[in-house]
Amino acid sequence: AQKVTxxxxxxxxxxxxxxxxxxxxETRDTTxxxxxxKQPPSGELVFLIRRNSFDEQNxxxxxxxxxFQKSTSSFNFTITASQxxxxxxxxxxxxxxxxxxxxxxxxxxxxxxxxx
Amino acid sequence: GAVVSQHPSRVICKSGTSVKIECRSLxxxxxxxxxxxQFPKQSLMLMxxxxxxxxxxxxxxxxxxxxxxxxxxxxxxxxxxxxAHPEDSSFYICSAKPVGxxxxxxxxxxxWLTVV
Numbered sequence: 001a002q003k004v005t006x007x008x009x010x011x012x013x014x015x016x017x018x019x020x021x022x023x024x025x026e027t028r029d030t031t032x033x034x035x036x037x038k039q040p041p042s043g044e045l046v047f048l049i050r051r052n053s054f055d056e057q058n059x060x061x062x063x064x065x066x067x068f069q070k071s072t073s074s075f076n077f078t079i080t081a082s083q084x085x086x087x088x089x090x091x092x093x094x095x096x097x098x099x100x101x102x103x104x105x106x107x108x109x110x111x112x113x114x115x116x
Numbered sequence: 117g118a119v120v121s122q123h124p125s126r127v128i129c130k131s132g133t134s135v136k137i138e139c140r141s142l143x144x145x146x147x148x149x150x151x152x153x154q155f156p157k158q159s160l161m162l163m164x165x166x167x168x169x170x171x172x173x174x175x176x177x178x179x180x181x182x183x184x185x186x187x188x189x190x191x192x193x194x195x196x197x198x199x200a201h202p203e204d205s206s207f208y209i210c211s212a213k214p215v216g217x218x219x220x221x222x223x224x225x226x227x228w229l230t231v232v
Binding site for chain 1: 148152158159160161162165207211213223224225228
């Protein structure tokens with residue numbers, strides 16, 4: 001069964017601090033996708049990144065970086081020099097990759113509060 | 117880029133009435149769409165998989181007679197909450213998978229349902 005765990009329910013940081021959001025997943029599939037989404041108060045899901053299970057390269061996009069480690073089934077997300085606009089709920093998700101379906105299994109989300 | 121539109125974005129209905137939420141892919145066709153529900157401060161949970169031209173597949177614990185899903189065309193799936201009750205108040209979000217693209221999925225902006 002697929003499962004995504006985000007152990008951090010809520011994190012508060014002061015602007016300019018670095019913050020890492022943890023994500024641990026479980027799956028028996030050998031091929032799968034991992035995602036991070038940002039959900040502002042308005043509710044829509046803002047896509048941040050997708051990673052397939054065969055690509056363990058870490059990625060950096062501006063202030064955002066992701067660390068994918070299959071050995072520990074983790075896909076952590078780091079925001080460098082956080083800003084108030086980063087305040088939101090962040091979801092890590094796992095998607096099936098077989099067949100033609102893309103069911104998503106979401107973690108419980110981490111609410112990030114960035115204070116000025 | 118591809119857009120998935122949901123309508124209405126917010127709806128308030130009286131207890132006992134039915135309400136329909138539309139999920140429309142604006143510039144691509146989707147044989148498969150997914151409906152998720154998110155209760156306040158909780159994660160997104162998959163409710164059902166909507167298949168064009170056939171019956172939806174519901175996740176365990178989701179009442180198919182209460183949450184009617186119709187996917188009558190390649191660009192539209194509808195979710196009807198029948199005999200709504202206050203406990204059905206939630207954020208409903210759909211996702212759509214473009215035909216022929218096994219690697220991409222798009223989320224709608226979500227619909228806030230309040231049952232009073």
